[in-house]
Every structure is written in C-alpha cells, then in structure tokens.
Amino acid sequence: MDKCEVKRVFDQVKPTPEQEQAMLDRLLREQKEVKPVSRMKKMTAVLVAAALLLMACAFTVATGVDQRLLALFRGDEQDAQQIAAGVVSVGESYTYDNGWTVEVEQVLVDRYSLAVLVDMIGPEGTVLSGEDCFVDFASEIIPEDGEGVGSYVSGSTALEDENPEDNRVSFLWQRGPSTFLKSGTQSLIGCEISLRPTWLTRGGSRGVIADFRGDQRTFNVQLPEKDSGWTYHLGLPFQVDEETMTLEELYISPIGVACSISGTPNDSRMWGPPGLSGIYDSLVLNMANEDLVAMSQSVSQTYNPETGEGRLVFQTERIIEPENVLSVTLLGQTFSLDDLQPVTG
Amino acid sequence: MGMVRTGEEVAALYRKYVGMVYQICLMLMKNVPDAEDATQNVFRKVMEYDKPFRDPEHEKAWLIVTARNECKNQLKHWWRKNRASEETLQNLTWEQPEDGELWEYILSLPEKYRMVLYLHYYQGYTALETAELLGKNPSTVRTWLVQARWKLKEILEVEEYGQM
Numbered sequence: 001m002d003k004c005e006v007k008r009v010f011d012q013v014k015p016t017p018e019q020e021q022a023m024l025d026r027l028l029r030e031q032k033e034v035k036p037v038s039r040m041k042k043m044t045a046v047l048v049a050a051a052l053l054l055m056a057c058a059f060t061v062a063t064g065v066d067q068r069l070l071a072l073f074r075g076d077e078q079d080a081q082q083i084a085a086g087v088v089s090v091g092e093s094y095t096y097d098n099g100w101t102v103e104v105e106q107v108l109v110d111r112y113s114l115a116v117l118v119d120m121i122g123p124e125g126t127v128l129s130g131e132d133c134f135v136d137f138a139s140e141i142i143p144e145d146g147e148g149v150g151s152y153v154s155g156s157t158a159l160e161d162e163n164p165e166d167n168r169v170s171f172l173w174q175r176g177p178s179t180f181l182k183s184g185t186q187s188l189i190g191c192e193i194s195l196r197p198t199w200l201t202r203g204g205s206r207g208v209i210a211d212f213r214g215d216q217r218t219f220n221v222q223l224p225e226k227d228s229g230w231t232y233h234l235g236l237p238f239q240v241d242e243e244t245m246t247l248e249e250l251y252i253s254p255i256g257v258a259c260s261i262s263g264t265p266n267d268s269r270m271w272g273p274p275g276l277s278g279i280y281d282s283l284v285l286n287m288a289n290e291d292l293v294a295m296s297q298s299v300s301q302t303y304n305p306e307t308g309e310g311r312l313v314f315q316t317e318r319i320i321e322p323e324n325v326l327s328v329t330l331l332g333q334t335f336s337l338d339d340l341q342p343v344t345g
Numbered sequence: 346m347g348m349v350r351t352g353e354e355v356a357a358l359y360r361k362y363v364g365m366v367y368q369i370c371l372m373l374m375k376n377v378p379d380a381e382d383a384t385q386n387v388f389r390k391v392m393e394y395d396k397p398f399r400d401p402e403h404e405k406a407w408l409i410v411t412a413r414n415e416c417k418n419q420l421k422h423w424w425r426k427n428r429a430s431e432e433t434l435q436n437l438t439w440e441q442p443e444d445g446e447l448w449e450y451i452l453s454l455p456e457k458y459r460m461v462l463y464l465h466y467y468q469g470y471t472a473l474e475t476a477e478l479l480g481k482n483p484s485t486v487r488t489w490l491v492q493a494r495w496k497l498k499e500i501l502e503v504e505e506y507g508q509m
Contacts, residue, residue, distance in 0.1 A: 003466050005444075005447060006447075006451075006462060006466045006467065007466060007467055008440070008444060009444050009447050009448050009451065010368055010463065010467040012438075012439060012440060012444060012448075013367075013368055013371050013372070013448065014364040014367065014368060015363060015364065015367045015381075015384075019367075019381065020359075020360075020363050020364075023363070023381055023384055023385055023388075024356060024359055024363075026385060027355070027359070027385050027388055027389065028352055028355070028356070151418075153418070213393070268457070268485060268488075268489075269455070269457070271456070
C-alpha cells in the first residue's frame, strides 16, 4: 500500500455529476408538497381532527398530560400521574409568513432529556402525512454556563398520523442535555428552554417542506423545578469489552435512565471503547414485580476523551416508578440498588 | 437567523467543494444515502454561516471541520437508519477490483485513522495542519498516521496470507 494507491481510491469515491446536481437541486429547492384536497376529504379531516381534539382535551383535563405523550410510553392514567410533575403545558401557536402554523403543545422533561410535543399545520390545501418527515428546532438552554466546547443531540419522530390527508402532523422533538468538554453534563431541571423552529423536511434532509429560519419567533418554556428521578452513586467497576471502567452514577426517572461512566483520561479514541455502543441493547431495569423494562431509544451518548468520562441517556420503553427498580443490568453485569441510598429531586 | 449567502454564492461554493465534502461524508458514514444527506446538511450550514471566510484556505478548512462534525452528529442520532453494510459499495465503480477492497479496508479503520489518512495523503495537509483541523496535538496526529499505515499494512498482509 502506498500513497498513490490511497489517492487513487479516494479519487474514485467522488460524487458523479448526476449525484452532484441532484444534491444541489434538493438543497436549493423551495418548499413544495402542496397538493389540492377534495372538499369531502377536507370535511372528514375536520371531523376527525375535532374528535381527536375533544379526546385530547378530555384526557388533558383529567391528568394534565397529553394522551399522545402517554401513548408513546404505552402509559395509562396512573402512569400519567407518575410523569405529571415533568410536564409543562405550553399551548402556544404562531403562524409564519409562509402560511405554516407551529403549535407547541407540551414539554416533557427529566434531568437529562426533553421531549416537545408539537403540531405542524400547513397552509390550507396542504396534504401532509408524517411519513418520513422530520421537524427541527434551534434550541438554547438558559442559563447555559458550561465551560469549554458544548454539544447536544436532537431529533424528531412523527407521531402516528390519524389523518394523512389533512394538513396537520404531530411530532415529538427530543434533545439530550448539553455536555461541555470542561464542565460535564448540564441538568435541565429548573432551566428555561428557548425553541426556534428551523425546518420541516422529508426523508432526512432530502426535501424541504417548510423553512422557518427567516423568522426569529421563539417559544420559551420554563422547565419544572422538581426532578422526578432518583440518583444512585455506585462507583463500581464495570467491564466494557476488555477494559475495566467505573459505573459512577445511575439516574433513573419515570421516562429514562442515564449512566455516568469513567475510564482512562486522555483516551486517544474519540468515542471511547467501541463496546459502549452495546449498552443500549443490553440495558434492562429489573423491577420489584419481576418485570423487565428495556430501553426504547438512545437519547444522547457523550464521551470526553480528555477525561475518559461518558454519559449515556436512554428512554425507557414504558413509564416506570423509579422506587420500584431493584437492580440494573448492563452489558451482562447486574448492579443491585438494594442497599444504596438514592438522592431524590 | 436568515440566509446570509445567495443561492449563487452557495452554488459556487458547492461546485468547488462538493467532491471533498462528499468524500469525507462517505468515508465517515460508510454508505451513499447517508453521505448524500450529510453533504447537503453541510452546505445548508454554509447558507446559515453568517461570517465571511477569511480566505480560500479558511473556507476549505471550515468545510472539512463542519463535514466531520455533521457526520459525528449524525452517527450519534438515534433515529439514523441502520443501513446495511452491503450498501457500502453500492453505486461505486472501481478502476481496478483491488481498489474496492482497499476502500473497504480504509472504512474498517477507526474514524481518527480514516480522517488523518484522507487529510494527509489525499488533501496534502501536513501533520501540523491536520492536527489543527482536528483540534489535536501534532504528536498525536503523527502517531495516528503511523498507526493508520501499520493497521492498513497489517490488514493487507493478513488478507494476502489468507489467500495463499
């Protein structure tokens, strides 16, 4: 293997002229996807939307938690009580010059994750199904006083669209905590979040349906002071592949789990031991009633090679009561929480 | 934040650098659809970047760093589609069959090695310049370059040995 071979190989993985043009076209394309809808379909859409709205209102009155949030966690009304302290009802909407309306309904938060329930409503005549659609926000946590370079992970999921023929789709936009190279991960509890819609796209970034970046409108939400999660300090050895790391802390909330781990400082590997990526699939909460609760998604995984510290945040597949978690299994190792004194919010 | 560059300006930057940005994205994302998405996102960020570039070198360096960050961010996203590894070679044609194999070997290296190989051997950056781009110590980058070469040599030798 010599330099020329490497150069020759890279020369061959350039985009083709057709690929270049297609990407540029997608990049510069203005919002599209507006299709006419028949009057009958429109009427049906309105009726279904009204029925859904009534159902949502009824549930909201009883628990304060939107049923769409509960449905995501396969929760019932009892579960709603469990997460109610982490829910903020926002109910603000704004219509942009391009005719689109963004309605921020509710925010669900624990110490290290945040989920925003948002409705995107197209101009009259728009047909919008949530299939393969994504919404994105620019977000800022206030105060954000971390030191060094900071970053966070965010993304959205379109909720099941009861009426793909209408102009409304609900999304759950989620973000992890801000993690700073020098001062670690910042808690979201008691902070304010400023949300500014940026894009509604289809197929990842392939098609821009609506662009909101020309407007500075922000939705500001004060997050709850109360933390429903429990924190356990463990400081126990933890095997990741061939390496012994330390499981420093476990945070367990009704909707998620965060693991703080530490390993070798000045680790030259950018993302830490490759085995860390296996934690998501292996993490199980062992409940008092012998139920096992797995994770439904990874919210954020950060690793600081300078300090060898990492924080991994996951969302549970259903709402849980943190006090009923007896032990946690990750990468085949079980850590009992029985004799540990949790710190509660 | 509004658009700070005209469509023409972005298109000109795009035509100049799309090859490089795409190569980086393909090398890090390891498949064509994700590389295309990441490339588009990088140029969207160019549209949003509200400061002028000092000179062409700054322009190029900014795009390299942004492409790498974009891929790193995409790889952390939980909704990223797990595309099959067979797609790695899809849509790629090779002058010689062994080039495809070498590409696969390059992709099997850790990210840090792939980046230094590309920046040093393909883009012609010195170890010092590569270190600046990656925000690393120059001695670390020199070590990575040596290790990357050894790693690649090791893989190729094992492969040759296996075929005997």
